[in-house]
Amino acid sequence: MIRVHIDLIQSYMQVTIAMLLTLVMTASAFAQELTINQGNVVQKELDHPQFVDQLSSWNDGPSKRAIIAFVVQVSTLGGPNYIPPARRIAVFDNDGTLWAEQPFYFQLKFAMDRIKTLAPQYPEWKTTQPFKAALEGDLDTLLSGGKHALLELIMATHAGSTVGEFSKIVKDWLGTAKHPTTGRPYTEMVYQPMLDLLAYLRANEFKTFITSGGGIEFMRVFAEEIYGIPPEQVIGSSIKIEYEYRNGKPVLVRLPELNFINDKAGKPVAINQHIGRRPIAAFGNSDGDLQMLQWTCAGDGKRFCLYVRHTDALREWAYDRDSHIGRLDKGLDQAQTDGWTVVDMQHDWNIIFPSEGN
Amino acid sequence: MIRVHIDLIQSYMQVTIAMLLTLVMTASAFAQELTINQGNVVQKELDHPQFVDQLSSWNDGPSKRAIIAFVVQVSTLGGPNYIPPARRIAVFDNDGTLWAEQPFYFQLKFAMDRIKTLAPQYPEWKTTQPFKAALEGDLDTLLSGGKHALLELIMATHAGSTVGEFSKIVKDWLGTAKHPTTGRPYTEMVYQPMLDLLAYLRANEFKTFITSGGGIEFMRVFAEEIYGIPPEQVIGSSIKIEYEYRNGKPVLVRLPELNFINDKAGKPVAINQHIGRRPIAAFGNSDGDLQMLQWTCAGDGKRFCLYVRHTDALREWAYDRDSHIGRLDKGLDQAQTDGWTVVDMQHDWNIIFPSEGN
Secondary structure (H helix, E strand, O other): OHHHHHHHHHHHHHHHHHHHHHHHHHHHHHHHHHHHHHHHHHHHHHHOOOOOOOOOOEOOOHHHHHHHHHHHHHHOOOOOOOOOHHHOEEEEOOEOOOEOOOOOOHHHHHHHHHHHHHHHHOHHHHHOOOHHHHHHOOHHHHHHOHHHHHHHHHHHOOOOOEHHHHHHHHHHHHHHOEOOOOOOEHHHOEOHHHHHHHHHHHHOOOEEEEEEEEEHHHHHHHHHHHHOOOHHHEEEEEEEEEEEEEOOEEEEEEEEEEEEOOOOOHHHHHHHHHOOOOOOEEEEOOHHHHHHHHHHHOOOOOOEEEEEEEEOOOOOOEEOOOOOOOOOOHHHHHHHHHOOEEEEHHHHEOOOOHHHHO | OHHHHHHHHHHHHHHHHHHHHHHHHHHHHHHHHHHHHHHHHHHHHHHOOOOOOOOOOEOOOHHHHHHHHHHHHHHOOOOOOOOOHHHOEEEEOOEOOOEOOOOOOHHHHHHHHHHHHHHHHOHHHHHOOOHHHHHHOOHHHHHHOHHHHHHHHHHHOOOOOEHHHHHHHHHHHHHHOOOOOOOOOHHHOEOHHHHHHHHHHHHOOOEEEEEEEEEHHHHHHHHHHHHOOOHHHEEEEEEEEEEEEEOOEEEEEEEEEEEEOOOOOHHHHHHHHHOOOOOOEEEEOOHHHHHHHHHHHOOOOOOEEEEEEEEOOOOOOEEOOOOOOOOOOHHHHHHHHHOOEEEEHHHHEOOOOHHHHO
16 A cells, blocks of 8 residues: 555656646746747837838847837737837936936036026125035035935025026026037937937837936926927926916916925836826936836836946946946846846947937 | 197197097907907807817807817917917816815715724724714814815825725725715716817817816826826825835835825916926816916916806706805906806706716
8 A cells, every 4th residue: 555655646746747847848938939029029020111210320239129129019909018008108317318417417507507697696605515616616516415415406596586487597598508528509418319219109109208306397498399208298306386476477486495306216206296107118327217117117017127328438428336427336236137128328329419410 | 939839739639639549449449350250260160061069068158159269269270379289288177177076075075985994993083083073974074174174184094005005995986986965976976068178178189187186196096087187187186105115016105294285376386397388278166276277377378267167056066155165256256357267057068967968
C-alpha cells in the first residue's frame, strides 16, 4: 500500500512539474510574442504605404519605436490595448522637457529682469537677499536655496498686477529678451522633436497638457502659440489671486502669496485637480517629474512614461545626476527598473532647436 | 462790429446745435438699427430652410431669441462680432442651473447618507453638531449655518478615501439614491432645456465648463455621462489631496481639510486658475454666481450672461429673493440693470425634466 502511494505521489508530482513547466514556457512564449508583436506593430506602421513620418526629427531607434508602438496600440480600434480618445491624456513637463532650462530656468531670468525694473521702488532690495543676488546677477546664491526658494522668489516678484497686466508684462519681455548663451529669443529655445511629438499625439486624438513647476500665468502667455496648448491645458505653480473692483470694473489681482507649487508630489495632485483623470502618457526630464510619471504608469491598461535625458553637450547641455537644475537621478533609476523610455538627446534627436532646420 | 459778431456767434451756435442734433439722431438710429439687426439675425436663422431647432425645449420668446442671436453673432465668420472657437468658453453653475437643488442640495443628501453609514465608527456624532442634525435629518439646523458651513460639513465627510474609492462611493450612491419628493434618481433631476443648450453651444464650437460650489470630485462622477462635460472641464469646491504610497502603489488620498470653496468671488478666481481665459458666456441661478457673471460680461467684445429664475411652483419650485437655497436677489437687480437674460422657467421652458418628454 505504502509503495503504491509513493508511486501515485511521484506520478502526481511529475504531472504537476510538467504542468508548471508548460505554464512557464507558455508565459515565456507569450512574453516573447508580445515583444515581437510590439515590434511588428511598429514595423507594419513604418512599412505602411501611407505612412507619413510625423516624427522625422527623431532618429530611428528604441525611443522613437517605443513612442510609435504605444500610439498605434492605444489608438487601434478593436485592438487589445485600445483606449478611447477622451481618455488619451498626455502630460508634459516644460522646463528641460519642451524647452531648454540651462544655464538656468528662463522664468528666473524674467524674475531677475523684473526685480531690476522694480528696484527703484524698493531701495532695501540692494541689501536684502535674495533680491541683492538677483540685482547683482549672483546665480550661485540664487540657486543655492533650491527650487522651492527660487519659486518663492519668482512668485513674489510677480504680484501686484492684475492677471491681464501680468500677461502683457510677460509678452513684452518675451518679445525682447534673449537667451544668455545662444542670443536667441526664449521662444526659439524649444525642442523640435518635442513639438513634433506633441503634434503627432494630437493627430492621434490625444489631449496634450503642460504640467510644470513654472508659473501657470507665465506659461499661458506663450503655450498656445509655440506648443499649440491652450490656456485651459496648462498647469503650473501659482500665487493667490483675488477678485475685486477697480474703477468700477472687476479685476483679478495677483497677491504676493504662494498658492501652489507644482513640483514633485504636487504634480499628481494638480493633475487630479485640473484634469480629474489619470494620464496615460507622461513626459519629463527630472526628479521633479518622478511622481507624475509614477502616477501615470501605475494606472491600469497601456501606459507610457518617458524621460528626456540631456546628453548633448555640443548642441545643447549635458547634465543629469549632479545638476542643480533639472537633476535626473532617482528618476533615472526608476526608469531603468520600470522599463520607461529614456531619450538620449544626442543619438535620438537629429535636430534639437527649430532654427537648426533652416 | 458788435452786431456782426453776435450774428456770427448765433450762426455758429445754430450750426453746432444742428450738428449735435444730427449726431444724436444718428446715434439713436444706429442703436435702433442694431436692435433691428439683432432681431433680423435671429429671424433669418429661424427662417433658414436648413434650420433645425436644437432648442425645441425652449418656447419662442426673448430668452430663446437672445441665446440664438448671441450664438449666431459670435460664430458668423467675417461678422463684426465673430469670436474664434478657441475663445468660445461657456461656464455653467450646476445646482439650480443644470439640475435641481430643492428641497436641498443633492450633495448634502449624499453627505447625510454618508454620515449615517460612517456613524457607527464615530459614536460622538450622536451628540456633536452638525453631525447630530445630519443623523436626525434636522435640515433647519443644517441649513442655518449658511452655504459655507454646509460645504465644510460636506467636505469633511468626504475625506479619508482615495480619489478612486471616493468616485466609487459616489457612483454607487447615485445608482440607488432617490430624490425625496419626486422619487426619481438624482441624475434625472436635470433640466432638459439646459441639456439642449449645452448641446447647441457645443454644436457651435463652444467649450462648455461647469463651475459650481459643489464638490469637484463629486460632480466629475456624473458630469460626462449626463452633461457631456469631461472631468477636465469641471470646476468645483475641493478638499486637500495628498500623494502617497499604499501597498507599493501610488495613491491620491483625500484629507479632511478644505482646499477651495468655489462660490461667489471664488468663481472668477477658479475660472482663471483652471481655464486661464475669460469666458464669453456664463449661466447661473443665484447670487453665488453673480461674480462669475460680472467677470464674464465685463470682458471686451460680445458677451452673454443668463440667470435661470425658478418661477414654476407646479413643475419645479418657485423661489428667488428670500430662499435659503439658491437665493437670487442682488443678481436679479444687476441682471435688470445690465440687461442680462433672465429665464422665466414657467414660460420659457416647455419641458423641465427629461422624463416629462416621454
